Amino acid sequence: MTCVLIMLDGLRPDAISPERTPHLTTFMQRGASTLKAQSVMPSVTLPCHTSIFYSVPPQQHGIIENIWQKPQPPAKGLVEHLYEHDKRTGFIHNWEQLRDLNSVGTLYFNFFINTGYELDGDDIIAETAIPYVQRQAFDFMFIYFASIDVAGHLHNWMSERYLAQVARVDALAGRVIHAMPETTTVIIQADHGGHEQTHGTDSPEDMTIPWMIAGPNIAKGKMLEVPVSLLDTAPTIARALGLPAAATWQGCVPTGIWDT
Numbered sequence: 001m002t003c004v005l006i007m008l009d010g011l012r013p014d015a016i017s018p019e020r021t022p023h024l025t026t027f028m029q030r031g032a033s034t035l036k037a038q039s040v041m042p043s044v045t046l047p048c049h050t051s052i053f054y055s056v057p058p059q060q061h062g063i064i065e066n067i068w069q070k071p072q073p074p075a076k077g078l079v080e081h082l083y084e085h086d087k088r089t090g091f092i093h094n095w096e097q098l099r100d101l102n103s104v105g106t107l108y109f110n111f112f113i114n115t116g117y118e119l120d121g122d123d124i125i126a127e128t129a130i131p132y133v134q135r136q137a138f139d140f141m142f143i144y145f146a147s148i149d150v151a152g153h154l155h156n157w158m159s160e161r162y163l164a165q166v167a168r169v170d171a172l173a174g175r176v177i178h179a180m181p182e183t184t185t186v187i188i189q190a191d192h193g194g195h196e197q198t199h200g201t202d203s204p205e206d207m208t209i210p211w212m213i214a215g216p217n218i219a220k221g222k223m224l225e226v227p228v229s230l231l232d233t234a235p236t237i238a239r240a241l242g243l244p245a246a247a248t249w250q251g252c253v254p255t256g257i258w259d260t
């Protein structure tokens with residue numbers, strides 16, 4: 001059993017539609033999802049990712065802008081937690097700040113290329129991820145796509161060019177998903193939304209995100225009724241790998257995901 005987290009940075013849920021995002025739509029039919037999950041404040045990429053990987057809000061881990069510092073104790077990271085349980089984690093990403101989401105010595109592999117500010121910068125992420133997900137040489141893998149957020153900052157969230165980028169990344173994510181064996185549990189989510197050419201506020205446009213999961217024993221075609229937060233991702237990944245949550249994590253596994 002393996003678990004993959006696919007991050008679509010800056011994806012608003014109202015950009016998802018069967019015509020524009022056929023792969024995400026099919027994925028939702030295969031699993032459990034919500035289009036009303038909530039980000040954290042500030043709804044900014046590094047604070048959000050730190051909350052995803054440490055399952056505490058920014059007020060607690062202390063990272064409130066896109067500048068890394070060590071999370072405040074007693075924050076415990078997902079990657080460290082998995083490492084302590086002999087699980088191998090791999091990262092594939094194109095935004096360098098994310099490389100510090102794990103502590104030195106806990107990663108099994110790490111691919112970084114500095115294409116996260118380019119509209120075609122996610123193509124190499126998908127190309128690189130596909131052989132890894134086929135080989136399954138990991139227990140948990142994080143795959144990060146930056147370019148939807150880039151299109152929002154360049155052209156406005158929900159503009160024609162933003163939506164075209166969403167379609168492009170849907171196709172890339174679809175190729176990665178199709179390369180995986182069915183035994184993989186996959187979570188796909190955003191870190192925040194956006195409005196005009198920015199994000200970071202507590203407005204619904206910035207705070208509301210898609211969050212979806214599919215895999216063995218997971219409810220199919222289910223819309224989750226319970227509130228889902230960024231903080232819930234780490235406990236859900238641990239559960240998918242048969243592990244308990246770390247004691248410091250504040251999120252929980254959303255009710256209704258697993259059939260059993």
Ligand SMILES: [Zn+2]
Binds near residue numbers: 009045191
């Ligand atoms: Zn972001």
